[in-house]
Amino acid sequence: MTDACLFCRIVSGEIKGTIVFRDDQATAFRDINPVAPTHILIVPNKHIESVSALERGDEQLIGYLFTVASQLAKSEGITKGGYRLITNTGSDAGQTVFHIHMHLIGGQRMKHPMG
Ligand code: AMP
Numbered sequence: 001m002t003d004a005c006l007f008c009r010i011v012s013g014e015i016k017g018t019i020v021f022r023d024d025q026a027t028a029f030r031d032i033n034p035v036a037p038t039h040i041l042i043v044p045n046k047h048i049e050s051v052s053a054l055e056r057g058d059e060q061l062i063g064y065l066f067t068v069a070s071q072l073a074k075s076e077g078i079t080k081g082g083y084r085l086i087t088n089t090g091s092d093a094g095q096t097v098f099h100i101h102m103h104l105i106g107g108q109r110m111k112h113p114m115g
């Protein structure tokens with residue numbers, strides 16, 4: 001938990017988010033500025049800044065984020081149509097919140113270019 005970190009504060013409940021999943025390892029909540037009908041952010045409860053800060057031992061936790069994404073895609077009804085999972089890393093990629101997160105985006109045909 002980092003006091004200054006927005007997503008740590010959403011995980012702890014100090015700042016309200018539209019939580020769609022929560023357990024002892026991960027939390028998922030709706031993005032405040034959605035780019036598609038489904039736009040959910042999936043974060044580990046543990047504060048990790050970005051992919052660049054990952055260490056040996058984080059593999060299980062990061063892999064688990066994909067499992068949560070898969071379950072949420074099912075409950076959102078977007079599995080058949082498909083969806084995109086994005087983890088922006090660093091400023092060139094447009095990362096704005098430095099608590100590692102996976103965007104789960106779906107519910108429409110993607111138009112957004114990859115670079
Ligand atoms: P990124 O640009 O990859 O770091 O993604 C950060 C995301 O967090 C953006 O899509 C923002 O819209 C989203 N965001 C910022 N503040 C909040 C908030 N309070 N609750 C939910 N999502 C947020």
Ligand code: ZN
Nearest residue numbers: 005008047099
């Ligand atoms: Zn954090």
